[in-house]
Amino acid sequence: MRKLPYRRSNWIRLFYAGRGIFLAAVLCANYALGWGPEGHRIVAMIAAAHLSPAAQNGVTTLLQSDPAVQALRRTRSRAGTTALAQSMAAVANWADAVKAQTGTQEWHFIDLASSDQKADLAARCPLGECVTGKVKSMAPNLKPGTSLPHDPNPFTPTEELKFIIHLVGDLHQPLHCATNADAGGNCLRTAGFGASELHAVWDGGIIRKVLLKNTNEANLAQTLDTQFSGKFDDIIQMSDVDDMALASHELAFQAAYGPMLDKHLLPGQEPRPFLKLIPNECAAKAPDFFNINPHPKLTKLYNKTTFDVVSQQLATGGYRLAELLNTAFK
Numbered sequence: 055m056r057k058l059p060y061r062r063s064n065w066i067r068l069f070y071a072g073r074g075i076f077l078a079a080v081l082c083a084n085y086a087l088g089w090g091p092e093g094h095r096i097v098a099m100i101a102a103a104h105l106s107p108a109a110q111n112g113v114t115t116l117l118q119s120d121p122a123v124q125a126l127r128r129t130r131s132r133a134g135t136t137a138l139a140q141s142m143a144a145v146a147n148w149a150d151a152v153k154a155q156t157g158t159q160e161w162h163f164i165d166l167a168s169s170d171q172k173a174d175l176a177a178r179c180p181l182g183e184c185v186t187g188k189v190k191s192m193a194p195n196l197k198p199g200t201s202l203p204h205d206p207n208p209f210t211p212t213e214e215l216k217f218i219i220h221l222v223g224d225l226h227q228p229l230h231c232a233t234n235a236d237a238g239g240n241c242l243r244t245a246g247f248g249a250s251e252l253h254a255v256w257d258g259g260i261i262r263k264v265l266l267k268n269t270n271e272a273n274l275a276q277t278l279d280t281q282f283s284g285k286f287d288d289i290i291q292m293s294d295v296d297d298m299a300l301a302s303h304e305l306a307f308q309a310a311y312g313p314m315l316d317k318h319l320l321p322g323q324e325p326r327p328f329l330k331l332i333p334n335e336c337a338a339k340a341p342d343f344f345n346i347n348p349h350p351k352l353t354k355l356y357n358k359t360t361f362d363v364v365s366q367q368l369a370t371g372g373y374r375l376a377e378l379l380n381t382a383f384k
């Protein structure tokens with residue numbers, strides 16, 4: 055049997071030592087693929103606060119004629135956010151809105167099995183058609199005056215910026231860089247956090263049920279920025295997009311699947327070998343996860359550690375997006 059790298063790091067053991075149980079259980083079906091809209095807007099707002107003057111100028115110029123940004127100008131501005139943060143948040147979910155019509159669904163994630171290592175990433179991203187491939191290919195095109203030689207898809211520089219703002223967020227949603235032969239948790243039916251499967255819990259369930267409790271998106275972005283600003287320099291040290299994906303992948307198996315694996319709540323009990331499938335193949339290709347009974351109760355399994363991981367990934371995504379844009383517009 056292959057040696058599987060599922061493990062607990064020391065810091066996560068530390069986190070798990072102090073646990074609090076959050077109760078929430080409302081079910082709804084949702085096969086979203088990405089941080090939910092809230093998460094993407096929060097990442098964008100955190101990034102906006104860390105852009106260099108050159109990047110602020112470059113982003114503002116590229117977005118100024120965007121319909122979503124123009125619509126924003128016609129409405130009253132929200133207190134507590136800058137115009138730039140509002141503009142970036144306004145376009146942060148465009149890539150999800152157009153993925154079906156543009157055939158770019160594969161750009162939002164990379165499926166990595168538990169046992170996958172850095173050397174496996176190329177095989178998991180055929181032709182660069184995955185989140186790591188697209189962030190790498192699009193980032194250099196944001197420089198003013200750069201042509202767009204990369205793709206047959208005729209995306210404009212403004213659209214590429216909107217993809218970057220979105221995809222760097224996706225890269226930091228752990229289940230966008232991991233799969234347990236279950237389409238990144240889309241096939242694994244769970245209970246709690248207002249969602250009926252694991253992926254949706256991480257896309258938005260935890261954010262909506264825990265992190266946005268008693269606050270709004272702009273306040274949460276500011277709170278997370280304050281909480282993590284001391285780690286900013288460390289966080290942006292990681293500039294390799296593949297390393298970012300591997301870090302998300304590790305968090306997925308520790309924090310998303312880990313509590314269920316630890317308690318032997320999943321059929322098979324061990325992380326599974328690589329299997330590529332899409333959400334509408336769940337019933338056929340992952341029937342044991344899709345028909346799992348009872349559904350693992352995530353409200354009993356997840357705790358402050360889990361919510362801290364989500365908070366950390368929102369801030370980390372924002373900081374690395376800022377650094378990527380600062381580099382692109384230098």
Ligand SMILES: [Zn+2]
Nearest residue numbers: 087088162224
């Ligand atoms: Zn997405």
